[in-house]
Amino acid sequence: MTAVETRTLVEWRYLRPEDVARLKSYEFAPRLLVEGYLAGRHRSPERGRSVEFRDYRGYAPGDDVRSIDWKVLARCERYFVRLFEEETDVVAHVFLDSSASMGFGGVPTKLEYSSFFAAALCFLVTRCSDKVSLTLFDDGIRKHVAPGGSRYHLTELMHVLEHNRPGRETRLSSALRKMFPLLRKKGILVIVSDFFDSLPDIFASLNMYLHRGHEVVLFHVLAPEEMELAGSGQARFRDMENSSEVEVFLPGIKKAYRDKITAFIRNMRTAARKKGIEYVFAGTDTHYFRLFERYLKKRGAV
Amino acid sequence: MLMWLTGLALLPVLAHLFARRKPPRRDFPDVRFLNELARQAKRFERPRDMLLLAMRTLAVLFLAAAFALPVYYPAGRMFSSGGAHDVVIIVDRSLSMQYAPAGVRHFDQALARARGIIDGLPPGSRADLVWLDSSPAPFTGKLTDNLASLRNELERGTASYSDAKPAAALRSAARMLTDENRTREIHVISDFQATNWRDVNVRAAVPREINVVMLAVDRHQPGNVAVASVSVSPSVAIAGENVMVSARVVNYSAENRSVGILVKTGGFHRQDELYVPPWGEAEALWCVTVETPGEQPVEVSISRDRLAADDARFAVIQVRRALSAALAGKGGSLRFVSHALAAMHVDAVSLDVHATPTMQTPAEEAADANAPPQPFDVLMAAGVPFRDVSAHVDYQGAVLFMDETPAAYAADASRHSLELPEGHELRVGGIIGGRKWRGGKKAEAFHLDGVKDEIFDVFSGGSAGDFSSPAIYAYRQIEAPPGAKVLLFYQDDNRTPALMRLDLPGGRVLYIWNISLSPDSSDFAGSNVFLPLLGEIISRCRRPMEKRVMPPGVAPSFILPPEADTSAVLLKPPYSPAYAPRLTMKGGGVEALLEPMDVPGIYTLEAAGRPMAVFAVNPPLSESDLRPLSFDGGGSVVLVPADVSMSALREGVRLWPPLIAAALALLAAESLAAAFLRPRQEDNL
Numbered sequence: 001m002t003a004v005e006t007r008t009l010v011e012w013r014y015l016r017p018e019d020v021a022r023l024k025s026y027e028f029a030p031r032l033l034v035e036g037y038l039a040g041r042h043r044s045p046e047r048g049r050s051v052e053f054r055d056y057r058g059y060a061p062g063d064d065v066r067s068i069d070w071k072v073l074a075r076c077e078r079y080f081v082r083l084f085e086e087e088t089d090v091v092a093h094v095f096l097d098s099s100a101s102m103g104f105g106g107v108p109t110k111l112e113y114s115s116f117f118a119a120a121l122c123f124l125v126t127r128c129s130d131k132v133s134l135t136l137f138d139d140g141i142r143k144h145v146a147p148g149g150s151r152y153h154l155t156e157l158m159h160v161l162e163h164n165r166p167g168r169e170t171r172l173s174s175a176l177r178k179m180f181p182l183l184r185k186k187g188i189l190v191i192v193s194d195f196f197d198s199l200p201d202i203f204a205s206l207n208m209y210l211h212r213g214h215e216v217v218l219f220h221v222l223a224p225e226e227m228e229l230a231g232s233g234q235a236r237f238r239d240m241e242n243s244s245e246v247e248v249f250l251p252g253i254k255k256a257y258r259d260k261i262t263a264f265i266r267n268m269r270t271a272a273r274k275k276g277i278e279y280v281f282a283g284t285d286t287h288y289f290r291l292f293e294r295y296l297k298k299r300g301a302v
Numbered sequence: 303m304l305m306w307l308t309g310l311a312l313l314p315v316l317a318h319l320f321a322r323r324k325p326p327r328r329d330f331p332d333v334r335f336l337n338e339l340a341r342q343a344k345r346f347e348r349p350r351d352m353l354l355l356a357m358r359t360l361a362v363l364f365l366a367a368a369f370a371l372p373v374y375y376p377a378g379r380m381f382s383s384g385g386a387h388d389v390v391i392i393v394d395r396s397l398s399m400q401y402a403p404a405g406v407r408h409f410d411q412a413l414a415r416a417r418g419i420i421d422g423l424p425p426g427s428r429a430d431l432v433w434l435d436s437s438p439a440p441f442t443g444k445l446t447d448n449l450a451s452l453r454n455e456l457e458r459g460t461a462s463y464s465d466a467k468p469a470a471a472l473r474s475a476a477r478m479l480t481d482e483n484r485t486r487e488i489h490v491i492s493d494f495q496a497t498n499w500r501d502v503n504v505r506a507a508v509p510r511e512i513n514v515v516m517l518a519v520d521r522h523q524p525g526n527v528a529v530a531s532v533s534v535s536p537s538v539a540i541a542g543e544n545v546m547v548s549a550r551v552v553n554y555s556a557e558n559r560s561v562g563i564l565v566k567t568g569g570f571h572r573q574d575e576l577y578v579p580p581w582g583e584a585e586a587l588w589c590v591t592v593e594t595p596g597e598q599p600v601e602v603s604i605s606r607d608r609l610a611a612d613d614a615r616f617a618v619i620q621v622r623r624a625l626s627a628a629l630a631g632k633g634g635s636l637r638f639v640s641h642a643l644a645a646m647h648v649d650a651v652s653l654d655v656h657a658t659p660t661m662q663t664p665a666e667e668a669a670d671a672n673a674p675p676q677p678f679d680v681l682m683a684a685g686v687p688f689r690d691v692s693a694h695v696d697y698q699g700a701v702l703f704m705d706e707t708p709a710a711y712a713a714d715a716s717r718h719s720l721e722l723p724e725g726h727e728l729r730v731g732g733i734i735g736g737r738k739w740r741g742g743k744k745a746e747a748f749h750l751d752g753v754k755d756e757i758f759d760v761f762s763g764g765s766a767g768d769f770s771s772p773a774i775y776a777y778r779q780i781e782a783p784p785g786a787k788v789l790l791f792y793q794d795d796n797r798t799p800a801l802m803r804l805d806l807p808g809g810r811v812l813y814i815w816n817i818s819l820s821p822d823s824s825d826f827a828g829s830n831v832f833l834p835l836l837g838e839i840i841s842r843c844r845r846p847m848e849k850r851v852m853p854p855g856v857a858p859s860f861i862l863p864p865e866a867d868t869s870a871v872l873l874k875p876p877y878s879p880a881y882a883p884r885l886t887m888k889g890g891g892v893e894a895l896l897e898p899m900d901v902p903g904i905y906t907l908e909a910a911g912r913p914m915a916v917f918a919v920n921p922p923l924s925e926s927d928l929r930p931l932s933f934d935g936g937g938s939v940v941l942v943p944a945d946v947s948m949s950a951l952r953e954g955v956r957l958w959p960p961l962i963a964a965a966l967a968l969l970a971a972e973s974l975a976a977a978f979l980r981p982r983q984e985d986n987l
Binding site for chain 1: 324326327328329332334335337339340
């Protein structure tokens with residue numbers, strides 16, 4: 001066992017003890033029913049064994065004779081099989097944008113902020129005996145941790161988050177396409193990113209997940225410094241992802257830039273709503289707990 | 303020098319380039335939006351940078367140029383300020399110089415400039431003055447150092463109403479500048495009207511050694527509306543006849559003009575409104591009935607504008623009691639003609655053909671040789687040798703009737719020809735057809751195809767008769783002499799002329815009438831077309847009046863009629879008191895010699911209060927178009943704008959103060975632009 005693994009949970013950078021204490025009052029509840037192999041707290045559309053009666057159907061050869069309702073047989077001399085709701089666990093797939101642009105911002109950077117949020121999310125999911133996977137991506141898949149719900153699994157996730165660093169360009173659409181074959185079981189797809197990629201490509205990639213029945217939640221993380229350009233006079237900006245430079249006269253473009261970034265957020269929100277995707281805007285100057293409150297309140301889970 | 307200036311011009315460019323601070327570099331997550339905005343902003347920034355660069359460059363150039371202490375000579379360096387000069391000043395005083403765009407006439411501006419030239423002459427200079435009008439002449443005729451006399455002449459100078467002859471004025475000035483040892487200059491002060499100056503070749507009139515300075519008065523784009531012409535038709539009217547008075551108004555400006563136009567003649571007064579298009583013209587027409595014999599002035603005027611001298615124009619209608627006709631010859635035709643003339647109230651006088659020179663004794667011929675021929679409007683001749691008769695009659699038009707076989711023609715039958723005035727010859731043949739009572743057959747109707755003449759205008763409506771109605775039984779076969787215009791002809795194989803017109807020297811006209819008026823040969827005299835046709839011919843044979851409409855500056859004379867009281871002869875000019883003209887004896891009569899008529903208007907010559915003659919003086923039309931010529935004489939001919947003073951012309955204009963001021967202004971503007979231009983553009987994005 002490595003030194004990292006021997007540390008207790010409360011020592012992790014992105015999951016501080018005071019946050020853990022506060023997160024215990026939250027519950028991560030999916031909006032949709034998800035399927036799962038393990039019976040759990042979440043109802044599944046698969047009818048199975050449980051105490052919750054759902055319906056009758058006619059007996060067919062091959063059915064377990066134990067499921068025949070004998071009382072009905074006694075009353076109407078016909079064979080009916082009792083169907084029950086089956087409870088299953090939730091799998092949450094967390095996609096964390098680890099491109100170079102996520103390294104932008106003051107304290108915290110967008111990546112740090114997103115990591116705090118992802119850590120808390122993983123904690124919440126595992127605390128509810130559900131499973132969570134974590135995928136770090138930039139222009140490709142940098143790291144993927146398969147779904148798991150154990151304490152050890154959570155420790156591994158914290159370890160991955162702690163050692164994550166900003167990488168190269170954002171290619172969310174590419175990452176989604178690559179991960180699709182691995183996420184066969186439907187669940188909740190949580191994407192935390194600044195979404196500086198082609199919006200049509202992103203939503204085209206999300207179509208596959210939506211078709212499979214995944215619930216998709218987009219957390220759009222932006223720093224205040226990129227919402228509102230600061231400074232005056234002439235300025236040179238270097239793209240953190242492709243190193244291209246542009247020189248602008250700040251007083252001349254501030255308002256226009258603000259309009260453009262606002263339009264970008266509005267386009268994201270509109271496109272997400274059209275697809276039935278949850279969209280949450282996250283400014284790094286807002287505590288990520290507020291995101292949970294905002295999101296879970298919307299879902300009626302708080 | 304140019305190299306240095308170029309080097310200096312590079313300084314601000316380099317300063318502009320190096321003054322650009324390298325802006326701080328910032329890492330940014332995504333610059334796609336910034337790229338888009340930068341592309342948009344560059345569309346504005348590039349011109350702004352170029353503007354700043356241009357202002358800086360110009361400022362430095364101006365400063366550098368100012369250090370060279372430049373002086374600008376509007377007329378070049380040919381006008382040195384030192385040394386004595388021989389100068390001739392030509393001052394335009396033509397009618398157009400009366401144009402007063404801002405209350406001050408161009409002529410007054412010209413006088414002021416002339417005084418300035420005289421005052422600015424170096425000591426020892428000599429000068430003279432030439433007034434530029436229709437007959438330019440020098441003031442003294444030779445150069446004088448008595449400049450005070452020139453100043454006095456300028457004080458007395460008045461504008462004229464005539465046009466200008468610039469070439470004559472230049473030649474007159476050049477003739478005085480003969481001393482090759484002195485600096486010779488001609489200063490022309492004018493509005494340089496294109497109509498007067500277009501064809502002037504300065505160098506053809508003035509030798510190259512003489513400097514010519516064209517000093518323009520205020521040459522802003524002028525506008526003028528003028529009465530361009532007034533005409534009366536007929537100019538010689540018969541009492542009771544309708545006279546058409548027409549006036550043409552021209553707009554020499556780029557705007558539409560609405561002018562009130564007033565006509566006054568006799569008791570007829572009428573005012574109308576006339577719309578004249580830009581650079582176009584409009585015509586007004588009035589019908590006036592003249593009742594009283596005599597000479598009647600016509601005045602057409604429009605509302606006054608800044609050039610009032612051409613806002614009125616004049617004409618004269620000569621009203622006569624009746625037309626006069628002389629009848630020469632005998633035969634049936636003249637009998638019908640005399641009846642027709644009486645019906646038309648034409649004063650007809652029958653000439654005794656036996657008293658013609660060819661039939662007089664030599665003593666009688668000698669006695670009549672000095673007598674002036676009796677004037678008539680029309681001469682009607684039939685059966686007489688026309689050349690002999692017409693030589694002793696003063697007529698404007700004549701009608702020669704080709705009657706059927708008169709004795710005079712019979713005598714000439716061997717040649718079958720008839721001599722006309724001025725060597726014209728009429729070939730005459732036999733008779734076609736026969737007498738009515740001998741079963742003569744009606745000839746073909748007259749044919750008018752292809753014949754267009756104003757005498758047939760009256761028949762166009764059909765109410766004045768039809769040429770196909772009269773029956774013709776016999777007519778003479780003739781050939782049209784060279785130069786004659788056939789107006790009517792018979793529809794036979796030869797297209798025999800029935801009526802011809804022959805234009806004679808002196809504006810006279812001869813009609814050859816080959817339609818028998820005898821009832822034996824035709825019933826034309828009884829047809830409804832005879833009287834209108836004869837009337838139209840006679841009305842075109844009116845004697846023209848003496849020339850009574852003239853340009854300014856003409857000094858006409860007038861021979862008073864014998865019955866006039868020569869003891870109290872007065873000429874009444876417009877706007878000034880009447881004066882008694884000089885009278886001389888001429889040809890047994892009294893001739894009044896009038897002084898030049900300079901002012902446009904109506905001049906009336908009276909004898910004992912009775913009007914004898916009316917003269918109309920009109921402004922020259924060429925003066926109404928005020929557009930100046932873009933004058934470029936080349937060489938030592940320089941056009942100096944109106945706002946350049948004479949001292950500036952000689953000593954030059956110091957340019958460094960305005961250059962320094964311009965450089966400072968540019969630098970201030972550049973600072974303001976650099977400070978304020980950028981933030982202002984924020985809202986544009």
